[in-house]
Amino acid sequence: MSMGxxxxxxxxxxxxxxxxxxxxxxxxxxxxxxxxxxxxQSTICSHHHHHRLxxxxxxxxxxxxxxxxxxxGRPPCCDKSNVKRGLWTPEEDAKILxxxxxxxxxxxxxVPKKAGLNRCGKSCRLRWxxxxxxxxxxxxFAPEEEELIIKLHEAIGxxxxxxxxxxxxxxxxxxxxxxxxxxxxxxxxMGIDPKTMHEQVQEYNSTVTHPTSWDFLAQFPxxxxxxxxxxxxxxxSSCPSSSSSSSxxxxxxxxxxxKSQAPLISPTCTFTWSEFLLSxxxxxxxxHHQEERSDFDEMLSPTNxxxxxxAQNDLSSCxxxxxxxxxxxxxxHGTVGNGLExxxxxAAADHAAYSSSASSFVDGILDKDRELHSRFPQLLDxxxxxx
DNA sequence: AAAATCTCCAACCGCACCCGT
DNA sequence: CACGGGTGCGGTTGGAGATTT
Numbered sequence: 001m002s003m004g005x006x007x008x009x010x011x012x013x014x015x016x017x018x019x020x021x022x023x024x025x026x027x028x029x030x031x032x033x034x035x036x037x038x039x040x041q042s043t044i045c046s047h048h049h050h051h052r053l054x055x056x057x058x059x060x061x062x063x064x065x066x067x068x069x070x071x072x073g074r075p076p077c078c079d080k081s082n083v084k085r086g087l088w089t090p091e092e093d094a095k096i097l098x099x100x101x102x103x104x105x106x107x108x109x110x111v112p113k114k115a116g117l118n119r120c121g122k123s124c125r126l127r128w129x130x131x132x133x134x135x136x137x138x139x140x141f142a143p144e145e146e147e148l149i150i151k152l153h154e155a156i157g158x159x160x161x162x163x164x165x166x167x168x169x170x171x172x173x174x175x176x177x178x179x180x181x182x183x184x185x186x187x188x189x190m191g192i193d194p195k196t197m198h199e200q201v202q203e204y205n206s207t208v209t210h211p212t213s214w215d216f217l218a219q220f221p222x223x224x225x226x227x228x229x230x231x232x233x234x235x236x237s238s239c240p241s242s243s244s245s246s247s248x249x250x251x252x253x254x255x256x257x258x259k260s261q262a263p264l265i266s267p268t269c270t271f272t273w274s275e276f277l278l279s280x281x282x283x284x285x286x287x288h289h290q291e292e293r294s295d296f297d298e299m300l301s302p303t304n305x306x307x308x309x310x311a312q313n314d315l316s317s318c319x320x321x322x323x324x325x326x327x328x329x330x331x332x333h334g335t336v337g338n339g340l341e342x343x344x345x346x347a348a349a350d351h352a353a354y355s356s357s358a359s360s361f362v363d364g365i366l367d368k369d370r371e372l373h374s375r376f377p378q379l380l381d382x383x384x385x386x387x
Numbered sequence: 388a389a390a391a392t393c394t395c396c397a398a399c400c401g402c403a404c405c406c407g408t
Numbered sequence: 409c410a411c412g413g414g415t416g417c418g419g420t421t422g423g424a425g426a427t428t429t
Binding site: 085086087088122123126127130131173174177178180181182 | 394395396397398399
């Protein structure tokens with residue numbers, strides 16, 4: 001049974017909390033739906049930053065109020081305004097939850113009045129969409145999520161809402177904050193300027209209009225789906241040779257030199273961004289909305305597809321290295337040589353250890369970079385010809 | 388130990404777009 | 409077509425807590 005308040009199928013009838021002797025709080029929710037009433041209980045642990053109810057309606061999110069920061073984003077912009085701003089109290093959260101569960105979302109300007117809140121409607125909407133929504137994740141970003149954010153940002157820039165839609169349970173605000181506080185700095189430390197990368201992609205995209213470039217890149221071969229990132233496996237369901245893959249097999253193939261192995265690849269197994277995006281339940285649903293449709297029509301149109309193709313190319317086939325201030329795709333422009341081909345296999349063999357040692361995508365890149373340099377010191381030789 | 392600096396992220400702002408009238 | 413309310417979105421802020429000096 002999966003419930004979400006956004007469609008008003010479930011209604012919170014009552015919320016009660018009891019403080020236990022150990023400091024944790026016992027929370028009881030009475031939820032009704034068209035399937036009847038349901039009671040669920042959970043414990044808010046004082047040492048956990050966030051919390052989800054563990055029950056059959058685990059999608060209902062109860063924030064850990066004990067750790068809430070008592071800060072404000074900014075002081076009230078208008079003293080004449082009589083509405084409250086700043087952090088939300090548990091009581092206010094409960095009112096929003098109760099209101100949304102009873103009435104659903106929409107018409108947020110009426111919410112404060114109907115819910116008995118001294119807030120502006122916009123603030124209520126933000127609180128719901130960014131924090132209280134039951135389908136939100138409140139745990140740390142996974143390496144797979146990092147990877148996806150980086151690649152999508154490279155392809156489409158800071159269109160956080162679109163990126164967030166590829167990350168179930170994450171809001172645009174989450175992604176944006178994570179990018180600004182973590183990922184951007186990590187990339188910059190590696191000598192990668194994310195802004196420049198995206199601009200280069202855009203520039204390349206604007207100069208390359210010949211459809212064959214898209215055809216070539218879009219059909220960039222996939223050798224072995226078992227080694228592909230998880231989200232590519234999702235997209236490659238049409239590929240007869242695709243098989244299931246564990247979520248740990250995320251990184252290695254991203255650094256393998258696919259292009260040099262093109263002859264080995266079955267021509268029947270291809271990948272396209274449009275397939276990738278449409279294959280996702282979240283995306284495919286959203287794609288029916290006109291706004292997103294126009295966004296992605298634009299993004300995926302033949303004349304604008306090279307950016308996505310480049311990103312796809314990068315994702316599926318490139319050997320990313322970070323040497324000094326350079327960020328380059330070793331295999332982008334030609335054969336690298338037997339060494340790297342060999343390395344592809346070696347990298348696959350090393351996959352398990354590699355995945356477990358890398359704490360994040362970026363860390364993974366750095367690890368892989370070091371590994372490559374130790375295996376193939378000729379890559380560091382200035383006379384080495386990539387082309 | 389205290390001060391300075393950095394990190395994180397919830398919340399805000401303001402613009403643009405959608406949609407009904 | 410114009411208007412206005414509602415909503416979506418990206419950029420920005422600011423202060424508590426963490427870390428460094």
